[in-house]
Amino acid sequence: MKNNYDIIIVGGGPAGMAAGIYASRAGRSVLIIESDVIGGQASESYEIENYPGFENIAGPDLMKKMFEQTKKLGVEFLYSMVTDILPGKEQISVICLKEMITCKRVILAMGTQSRKLNLPNEKSYIGKGISYCAYCDGNFFKDKVVAVVGGGNTAFEDVTYLSKIAKHIYLIHRNDTFKADDILYDEVEELAKEKIVDIFTNTTIVDIKGNEVIDTITIKTNDKAQDLKVDGVFVAIGRKPFDQILKGIELDQFGFIKVNEEMQTNISNVYAAGDITSKKIKQIVTACSDGAVAGIYASKIKY
Amino acid sequence: MKNNYDIIIVGGGPAGMAAGIYASRAGRSVLIIESDVIGGQASESYEIENYPGFENIAGPDLMKKMFEQTKKLGVEFLYSMVTDILPGKEQISVICLKEMITCKRVILAMGTQSRKLNLPNEKSYIGKGISYCAYCDGNFFKDKVVAVVGGGNTAFEDVTYLSKIAKHIYLIHRNDTFKADDILYDEVEELAKEKIVDIFTNTTIVDIKGNEVIDTITIKTNDKAQDLKVDGVFVAIGRKPFDQILKGIELDQFGFIKVNEEMQTNISNVYAAGDITSKKIKQIVTACSDGAVAGIYASKIKY
Numbered sequence: 001m002k003n004n005y006d007i008i009i010v011g012g013g014p015a016g017m018a019a020g021i022y023a024s025r026a027g028r029s030v031l032i033i034e035s036d037v038i039g040g041q042a043s044e045s046y047e048i049e050n051y052p053g054f055e056n057i058a059g060p061d062l063m064k065k066m067f068e069q070t071k072k073l074g075v076e077f078l079y080s081m082v083t084d085i086l087p088g089k090e091q092i093s094v095i096c097l098k099e100m101i102t103c104k105r106v107i108l109a110m111g112t113q114s115r116k117l118n119l120p121n122e123k124s125y126i127g128k129g130i131s132y133c134a135y136c137d138g139n140f141f142k143d144k145v146v147a148v149v150g151g152g153n154t155a156f157e158d159v160t161y162l163s164k165i166a167k168h169i170y171l172i173h174r175n176d177t178f179k180a181d182d183i184l185y186d187e188v189e190e191l192a193k194e195k196i197v198d199i200f201t202n203t204t205i206v207d208i209k210g211n212e213v214i215d216t217i218t219i220k221t222n223d224k225a226q227d228l229k230v231d232g233v234f235v236a237i238g239r240k241p242f243d244q245i246l247k248g249i250e251l252d253q254f255g256f257i258k259v260n261e262e263m264q265t266n267i268s269n270v271y272a273a274g275d276i277t278s279k280k281i282k283q284i285v286t287a288c289s290d291g292a293v294a295g296i297y298a299s300k301i302k303y
Numbered sequence: 304m305k306n307n308y309d310i311i312i313v314g315g316g317p318a319g320m321a322a323g324i325y326a327s328r329a330g331r332s333v334l335i336i337e338s339d340v341i342g343g344q345a346s347e348s349y350e351i352e353n354y355p356g357f358e359n360i361a362g363p364d365l366m367k368k369m370f371e372q373t374k375k376l377g378v379e380f381l382y383s384m385v386t387d388i389l390p391g392k393e394q395i396s397v398i399c400l401k402e403m404i405t406c407k408r409v410i411l412a413m414g415t416q417s418r419k420l421n422l423p424n425e426k427s428y429i430g431k432g433i434s435y436c437a438y439c440d441g442n443f444f445k446d447k448v449v450a451v452v453g454g455g456n457t458a459f460e461d462v463t464y465l466s467k468i469a470k471h472i473y474l475i476h477r478n479d480t481f482k483a484d485d486i487l488y489d490e491v492e493e494l495a496k497e498k499i500v501d502i503f504t505n506t507t508i509v510d511i512k513g514n515e516v517i518d519t520i521t522i523k524t525n526d527k528a529q530d531l532k533v534d535g536v537f538v539a540i541g542r543k544p545f546d547q548i549l550k551g552i553e554l555d556q557f558g559f560i561k562v563n564e565e566m567q568t569n570i571s572n573v574y575a576a577g578d579i580t581s582k583k584i585k586q587i588v589t590a591c592s593d594g595a596v597a598g599i600y601a602s603k604i605k606y
Binding site: 014017021022025026027028049050051052053054055062065066068069072073135138139157159164165243248261277280281283285286288289290291292293296299300 | 330467553
């Protein structure tokens with residue numbers, strides 16, 4: 001590893017790797033710094049059938065392919081945690097746990113984390129009934145019964161989306177009022193009238209049961225518990241961006257980084273790509289696209 | 304084939320197929336209409352190494368994978384030419400050569416064509432030295448000598464991009480003035496001072512020679528011909544969108560379709576995705592991303 005690069009990319013998920021592919025092919029020296037698993041959240045996907053080019057592939061397998069491709073094109077990888085980024089006039093200093101590395105441009109691609117239900121056995125059902133993304137996994141629940149947890153736009157959009165796929169949907173929300181937009185609310189109310197959706201307010205999931213896959217959830221409404229037979233649970237209680245490591249970077253109201261069409265942030269020579277940005281649709285292919293655009297623009301103009 | 308679909312997608316390239324993948328998984332009935340080869344312009348790519356997930360794949364092979372995936376998810380294909388689209392209140396009528404099909408929403412994904420030099424043997428050198436996309440193919444010309452043809456922003460961006468990869472670049476332009484932005488012009492002028500770029504104005508390529516691959520071009524400057532040894536020719540004289548088939552659709556000054564963040568055009572229930580839209584970066588992965596976004600939004604809200 002050198003200690004000076006043209007471009008440092010923070011985060012080795014789809015956005016970061018796509019940025020690396022494009023920047024490296026543009027003749028730039030590129031380092032990707034990842035603190036956890038290569039592939040980020042995409043590595044948690046049990047089965048992917050909506051990334052164009054692969055009929056069906058496990059998340060870790062797709063990420064391994066991107067990793068090999070990125071390495072082959074000359075991108076270097078460092079496993080460390082970035083704790084601070086200090087933009088300067090001539091160069092940017094990227095402070096990691098054990099080292100400081102300098103570069104001309106930074107691309108932030110740290111992604112997001114979905115908020116969890118925090119049930120003890122939740123993690124063991126990921127890919128076995130628990131999903132944090134209806135667009136990603138909804139299609140695996142054709143004519144099945146699913147629960148959607150949440151009360152905001154995402155939860156309501158998920159219910160509408162899943163209503164074209166699943167047989168029946170339980171919408172479970174811990175409060176008695178919803179935060180979703182009226183137009184989304186009206187749709188779900190209509191689905192409730194048609195008996196496609198049952199809405200439970202003041203309700204939380206207190207247990208998940210099943211053998212290989214989920215078959216039952218226990219919900220609690222104002223202290224009254226009951227079991228519901230379900231094949232899947234879509235958790236839509238929000239996503240949080242990873243902690244910001246760059247002071248003064250402009251965020252939207254939810255904490256995601258604002259970028260322009262060239263993926264530039266408000267800080268010069270700092271770009272952002274993928275789920276950490278404020279775009280609404282967060283899919284592997286959209287993250288890759290963001291990364292490609294960031295990689296192209298970060299490589300442009302002499303420096 | 305039915306004659307009524309939720310969504311009709313015009314164009315079976317990466318954008319159209321990605322839209323199909325997402326719309327079909329959202330439970331919509333989808334028909335893709337393609338008039339030429341599946342995969343569109345991407346099928347002309349000899350070798351692709353910047354589509355995340357594939358280290359190296361031929362364009363037609365990647366497009367075949369997407370085609371199989373799209374079909375498997377239930378999307379139907381029709382080989383025909385769309386001659387007219389008539390939006391109505393309840394439904395949209397899509398007029399093809401032999402049939403009329405109705406739908407609720409249309410996604411336009413017809414792509415673009417790159418303008419050609421119109422030399423008799425030009426086509427035979429595609430993938431063998433002739434390229435219409437520096438970002439796509441530049442990396443195959445490491446330390447080689449290449450020519451860039453054109454005088455606008457794309458040609459100048461290509462020269463700067465290729466200057467980090469190739470050994471030497473000839474910029475060939477038929478007029479004596481350039482249309483590129485000042486900042487791009489200044490960069491190329493600097494590269495010319497450094498003897499990395501030679502600029503030929505009032506010059507056209509009149510012949511391409513080589514065996515397996517290009518080795519020589521003949522250029523003509525004010526009637527004086529000379530031969531230049533080159534390994535590649537990047538043609539950057541513009542792209543043209545396919546003819547519009549929808550009256551009243553809003554275009555930018557270059558004839559590309561304007562869309563908002565949800566890929567909606569100004570005509571209700573009509574979306575557009577991929578190279579036919581006015582976005583600057585036109586890559587397979589960005590087209591796929593556009594398609595995914597269009598597919599998701601065109602599938603939203605009850606209809």
